[in-house]
Amino acid sequence: MTVRYIDRLNQHYRSEGFPPYSWSKYDDAPWTPLTKPLSECRVSMLTSGGVSCSWQAPFDADARNDLRLLEIPSDAPADGFVINDSYYDHADADQDINCVFPIERLRELEAEGVIGELAPRLYSGFMGRIYTRSAVVQEAAPAFAARLKEDRVNALILVPA
Amino acid sequence: MIASARDITESVKPPRAVFVDYPLGHQTGLPGNVESQRAILRSALDVFQNAREPGVIVDLPFRWHEDFDFRAAAPGSSGPGG
Numbered sequence: 001m002t003v004r005y006i007d008r009l010n011q012h013y014r015s016e017g018f019p020p021y022s023w024s025k026y027d028d029a030p031w032t033p034l035t036k037p038l039s040e041c042r043v044s045m046l047t048s049g050g051v052s053c054s055w056q057a058p059f060d061a062d063a064r065n066d067l068r069l070l071e072i073p074s075d076a077p078a079d080g081f082v083i084n085d086s087y088y089d090h091a092d093a094d095q096d097i098n099c100v101f102p103i104e105r106l107r108e109l110e111a112e113g114v115i116g117e118l119a120p121r122l123y124s125g126f127m128g129r130i131y132t133r134s135a136v137v138q139e140a141a142p143a144f145a146a147r148l149k150e151d152r153v154n155a156l157i158l159v160p161a
Numbered sequence: 162m163i164a165s166a167r168d169i170t171e172s173v174k175p176p177r178a179v180f181v182d183y184p185l186g187h188q189t190g191l192p193g194n195v196e197s198q199r200a201i202l203r204s205a206l207d208v209f210q211n212a213r214e215p216g217v218i219v220d221l222p223f224r225w226h227e228d229f230d231f232r233a234a235a236p237g238s239s240g241p242g243g
Contacts, residue, residue: 002182005166008231027172029215038210042209049186089232094191105189105198114206157202157210158162158175159188 021129034155041154043110044074046144047101048086049093049161051124061086063128067140069147072122078104085127088152088161100159119151127161163188163205170218179205184229194238220229 006023011023034041040084048067050059053076060066060083081097083090103122110118123144148156162178164170165188170178180203181188190198201221208219 002180003231004168005231006168006172013162021174023169025172029174029176030241031176031215034210039205045210049198058224091187092192098198099187099190102189102198102202106204107193108199109206114203122182153180157205160162160169161162161164161188 019131021131022133024133027084037153038115039113040116042117042119042159043106043151043155044103044114044122044148044153045103045106045157045159046123046125046127047159047161048091049088049100049124050083050127051097051101052082052084054130056079058082059084059124059127065078065130065132065135066128067126067130067132067135067146069123069125069134069140071147072101072103072124074103074107074118074120076103076122084140086116087128100161102159106157116154119148119153121147121151123147163201167220168217170193174216176215177209177212179208180220181223182220183223183225184232187225217235 008022008070025117034100050061051072052058052070053072055069081094081101090100098104101124106115106118109115125144162195163181164178165181165183165185167180170180190201201223204219204221206231
């Protein structure tokens with residue numbers, strides 16, 4: 001039986017006195033067919049796990065409505081990350097970033113030709129609890145999509161925290 | 162998407178998703194275990210390449226070594242809102 005996060009988080013938020021969280025629910029999903037094989041695709045990745053490079057301003061571990069989007073260079077050293085996020089246990093990810101943001105594994109897959117190439121920019125953002133759905137849908141998400149288009153990204157790997 | 166909260170993923174319905182039944186913080190594999198991480202990533206990329214319709218969530222076959230339950234916050238922190 002997998003963990004029922006919606007129920008448990010609703011209970012947890014209620015017990016902490018927070019307003020009820022309004023979960024996104026969609027009846028269908030957008031679809032853009034893949035027009036070329038993965039071995040010709042440029043790939044990027046997004047984590048919402050409070051990940052930053054050591055030289056960047058860190059996330060607030062208890063963030064609410066933080067729509068900041070960090071750009072992570074795809075050649076960033078794997079031992080140069082920090083994680084600030086009180087919403088999940090990142091003790092293992094602190095030791096090995098690849099548990100939540102498999103940047104080294106992606107670099108290897110690029111070298112092996114499994115993916116065409118890794119995009120120059122990977123991303124970290126949308127962390128914490130976000131209540132301002134309209135700001136995400138109308139501003140932050142379209143702005144993010146625009147950056148992916150600038151970088152000619154064909155495929156985005158999403159790793160929600 | 163590579164997700165570890167299946168019910169949230171079902172609700173959000175991303176175009177293509179795989180589910181990894183590991184505790185949060187391990188969606189893309191075990192620490193220091195390259196094979197675990199590669200296997201999850203390769204599976205996600207296979208689904209990406211081969212999916213034919215949106216909204217499908219593929220359950221990956223990886224099992225955590227012990228039972229685990231919901232944890233409201235990272236240990237040692239007071240959690241959201243203090």
